[in-house]
Amino acid sequence: MAKNITLREAWSGEADCLHCPLRTSVLFAGLEEEDFESIHDPIDQFAIAPGTTLYHTGDSGDYLFTVRSGTLKLVQYLPDGGQRIVRLARVTDVIGLEILVGNHYEHDAIAIHRTEVCRYPAQVVRILGRKNPKLYRELMTRWQRALSEADAWLTELSTGSARRRVARLLLRLARDQTNGECELLSREDMGAILGITTETASRTVAEYKRRRLLVEADPNLFLLDIPSLRRISES
Amino acid sequence: MAKNITLREAWSGEADCLHCPLRTSVLFAGLEEEDFESIHDPIDQFAIAPGTTLYHTGDSGDYLFTVRSGTLKLVQYLPDGGQRIVRLARVTDVIGLEILVGNHYEHDAIAIHRTEVCRYPAQVVRILGRKNPKLYRELMTRWQRALSEADAWLTELSTGSARRRVARLLLRLARDQTNGECELLSREDMGAILGITTETASRTVAEYKRRRLLVEADPNLFLLDIPSLRRISES
DNA sequence: CGAGGCGTTGAATGGCCTCAACGATGGTGG
DNA sequence: CCACCATCGTTGAGGCCATTCAACGCCTCG
Numbered sequence A, B: 001m002a003k004n005i006t007l008r009e010a011w012s013g014e015a016d017c018l019h020c021p022l023r024t025s026v027l028f029a030g031l032e033e034e035d036f037e038s039i040h041d042p043i044d045q046f047a048i049a050p051g052t053t054l055y056h057t058g059d060s061g062d063y064l065f066t067v068r069s070g071t072l073k074l075v076q077y078l079p080d081g082g083q084r085i086v087r088l089a090r091v092t093d094v095i096g097l098e099i100l101v102g103n104h105y106e107h108d109a110i111a112i113h114r115t116e117v118c119r120y121p122a123q124v125v126r127i128l129g130r131k132n133p134k135l136y137r138e139l140m141t142r143w144q145r146a147l148s149e150a151d152a153w154l155t156e157l158s159t160g161s162a163r164r165r166v167a168r169l170l171l172r173l174a175r176d177q178t179n180g181e182c183e184l185l186s187r188e189d190m191g192a193i194l195g196i197t198t199e200t201a202s203r204t205v206a207e208y209k210r211r212r213l214l215v216e217a218d219p220n221l222f223l224l225d226i227p228s229l230r231r232i233s234e235s
Numbered sequence C: 001c002g003a004g005g006c007g008t009t010g011a012a013t014g015g016c017c018t019c020a021a022c023g024a025t026g027g028t029g030g
Numbered sequence D: 001c002c003a004c005c006a007t008c009g010t011t012g013a014g015g016c017c018a019t020t021c022a023a024c025g026c027c028t029c030g
Helices: A002-007 A033-039 A122-131 A133-157 A162-175 A187-194 A198-210 A226-234 B002-007 B033-037 B122-131 B133-157 B162-175 B187-194 B198-210 B226-234
Strands: A010-014 A044-048 A053-055 A063-069 A072-077 A083-089 A108-111 A115-121 A181-183 A214-218 A221-224 B010-014 B044-048 B053-055 B063-069 B072-077 B083-089 B108-111 B115-121 B181-183 B214-218 B221-224
Touching: A033 A122, A063 A122, A072 A187, A072 B133, A083 A133, A083 A187, A083 B133, A115 A122, A122 A133, A122 B133, A133 A162, A133 A187, A133 B072, A133 B083, A133 B122, A133 B133, A162 A181, A162 A187, A162 A198, A162 A221, A162 A226, A187 A198, A198 A214, B063 B122, B072 B187, B083 B133, B083 B187, B115 B122, B122 B133, B133 B162, B133 B187, B162 B181, B162 B187, B162 B198, B162 B221, B162 B226, B187 B198, B198 B214
Parallel strands: none
Antiparallel strands: A010 A044, A044 A115, A053 A108, A063 A115, A072 A083, A072 A108, A181 A221, A214 A221, B010 B044, B044 B115, B053 B108, B063 B115, B072 B083, B072 B108, B181 B221, B214 B221
């Protein structure tokens, strides 16, 4: 797997799943202690640098990935060269599920920030699933979460004026965070998420900064005026 | 269930799942003959008229639906009143899967044409799933299909100029059909699928008709000039 | 026959895209 | 160490394309 050697920035060795801090929230949450005996062995854990591609559309690997930290974008391309980011994957998200029912990945998965992932063979999931129906429930929940997310991107992020789309994206980025804070994405990525050009994304963000709806607290960490942005997103 | 009485246009009685013509392509494809003994009982089969709502966003029913014929649109609404069609369900598609992992439907499901469905309790699927792991595989395939579809709508139908979006929608509608034929949707629905206004959808379709890329063979049955439309969609 | 829904078309506006330029930043190599 | 280059965010100008608001014909249905 030459590619995996090159894309690995840091290899942390085999994972210690039993004591994984994410254990209660990841795919294997429902498993018994004894189950872990059989799985941590083939699980690799490593980090990749921003811009690194974890897998490409059409690749026929047999791995699923759980995001431990950082962010990945899932990208699809059009025949005319256009591209669209169809989802973001963050901590606890599982990507590559399509491998369980097909033979190839359906997106390019590209790290936006420095990102840590666990990688495990789909075969592990298939085998564990036979003994643990709970795992199926967990898988269905994952799929449904991805589907809800996809629907929301259509409804919220691909509908209405650029101003509203940007506002909704910002609110969405801040939702998971503790305070009203969020890290901004590059203008190009924002454009590819919202279906607008890089320039329009830049102009809109710049305008929000001028109007102080967006205040830079730390480098690339912004405080949002959530009520105002919400008003824009709904008006 | 007063609502179900009102929305039922034609009730065909309990379904004969064992001899269902869709049997090889629907959710229960992998089941043994004996399994059918236990399921056809609670399965209802009926037809609904165009414009009828099968279920609403937020409803807490416990039913899944398989489409036997016709077309349904799955609709989501924005706080500002905007609406977006996020998927179309046609023959053999299953809708309402979200009920299996949540407590409420996530769309409005509205018939576009006269539509026949089979309705069965989610509980049937849960119970059968315990004995038949195959059913899980089938479910995962359904979810993945819906997800791929959602991604494609983002990438193909919500990206680029109105001209290209309309062309891609037409090609997509014709894909499943035998010849290069397809039934057109109302301009309003096309707009809600593509994220454009009704007028723009109308203008674009009218232009394609004038250029003979669309020829009406029968009432609302159109022959497509697929190569030309493909050229438009990719240029 | 009237009402309402739907598709179409026109005119005018405005918002987004395109193409272009520029400053700031950060990494690279001399 | 610094000059150089590439990348990124920003901003401007101009033009196109989609929206908005409006009107009209056709059709179905009551």
